[in-house]
Amino acid sequence: MPVEQTRDPLRAAHLLRSGRLVAFPTETVYGLGVDATNGEAVARLFKLKRRPGNNPLIVHLADLEQLHLAARDIPPLAIQLLSALAPGPLTVVVPKSDSIVPSVTAGLSTVGVRIPDHDLARQMLRATGLPIAAPSANRSGRPSATTFKSVLEDFGDELDAILIGDPSRIGLESTVVDCLSNPARVLRPGGVTLEQLRSVNVNVVMAGVSHQPGDNSPGRLHPHYQPRAKVILVETPADIDGSTDAAYLGLNGPPHGQTFGWEMIYPSVQQYAQAFYEALREVDRRGLTTVYCQQVPAGDSNAALADRLRRAAGD
Ligand code: TXA
Ligand code: MG
Numbered sequence: 001m002p003v004e005q006t007r008d009p010l011r012a013a014h015l016l017r018s019g020r021l022v023a024f025p026t027e028t029v030y031g032l033g034v035d036a037t038n039g040e041a042v043a044r045l046f047k048l049k050r051r052p053g054n055n056p057l058i059v060h061l062a063d064l065e066q067l068h069l070a071a072r073d074i075p076p077l078a079i080q081l082l083s084a085l086a087p088g089p090l091t092v093v094v095p096k097s098d099s100i101v102p103s104v105t106a107g108l109s110t111v112g113v114r115i116p117d118h119d120l121a122r123q124m125l126r127a128t129g130l131p132i133a134a135p136s137a138n139r140s141g142r143p144s145a146t147t148f149k150s151v152l153e154d155f156g157d158e159l160d161a162i163l164i165g166d167p168s169r170i171g172l173e174s175t176v177v178d179c180l181s182n183p184a185r186v187l188r189p190g191g192v193t194l195e196q197l198r199s200v201n202v203n204v205v206m207a208g209v210s211h212q213p214g215d216n217s218p219g220r221l222h223p224h225y226q227p228r229a230k231v232i233l234v235e236t237p238a239d240i241d242g243s244t245d246a247a248y249l250g251l252n253g254p255p256h257g258q259t260f261g262w263e264m265i266y267p268s269v270q271q272y273a274q275a276f277y278e279a280l281r282e283v284d285r286r287g288l289t290t291v292y293c294q295q296v297p298a299g300d301s302n303a304a305l306a307d308r309l310r311r312a313a314g315d
Helices: 009-017 039-049 064-069 076-085 119-128 148-158 194-198 269-285 300-312
Strands: 004-006 022-024 031-035 058-060 090-095 110-114 161-163 175-178 184-188 204-206 230-234 246-250 262-265 290-294
Touching: 004 009, 009 022, 009 031, 009 119, 009 161, 022 119, 022 148, 031 039, 064 076, 076 090, 076 194, 119 161, 148 161, 148 269, 184 194, 194 204, 194 300, 230 300, 246 269, 262 269, 269 290, 269 300
Parallel strands: 004 161, 022 161, 058 110, 090 175, 184 204, 230 290, 246 262, 246 290
Antiparallel strands: 022 031, 090 110, 175 184
């Protein structure tokens, strides 16, 4: 069956309510949604995405009133964060409600909950009246998808439907915050910065880099965001020799006379971040074997892109 492509959030909601797998746009990246209370549908999603069963999914809600559909005994600090920063690119890890099937959270007693800042997505979520589990809509390990075409590139006709929207505005995933530790811990840097979290008057720290389960977002133990081309991080393009088999992505242009098979120079870190996953995919479409990526300066507002660059390079 060809994948159904629709622009109607109510149609997408109807399909989700019938247990179908429906990709949808958000402000961070596209998600691959399924009813989080339907064990069979969730099992199909893990299989389709080839996602390891120990990597929990984020549950998406339309608004704060729906929180009880996914979570219980919600710590006050999670409410504080959500009240200030949701809808937005923030996921809070809180105790899970019994209605969420155990496979969604990989057997954990906690659940990551997020309210996306995207009108179409929220109309769809509201119309389902359900908690919707959704990982990023890419095959496991591949760069995330920020356009509907990239979702179709990864899943072809194996999806039931896709709610078509514009390219994702932010381009990198949400910030995941563990709200059950004190201080709260950022498990994955993302669209909300540490400064924004702290402006809510919440005591929050970055979790250390760790390979111990539990010290990190479980998903961070798996390879991520990797194109087929080899990703090499560089400080400046002056450090590399141009090659027509290679691409270059960065903030500074290569020195005069250096040529690459494809190059993209971004005017800001924000634009680099927004375009990054799609650029990695474009490198593969062009059959280039290497992509040199300029690392961004250290700093809170660059943390998410710096992290995805390192991970794309397999560090
Ligand atoms: O922006 C986003 O968050 C996108 C869009 C679609 O909402 N979703 C997304 O999902 O990035 P995914 O599955 O690619 O990444 C979810 C991350 C993983 O690193 C996972 O380990 C972590 O969230 N996570 C989910 N539930 C968790 C939990 N209960 N405890 C700790 N980490 C959790
Ligand atoms: Mg992902």
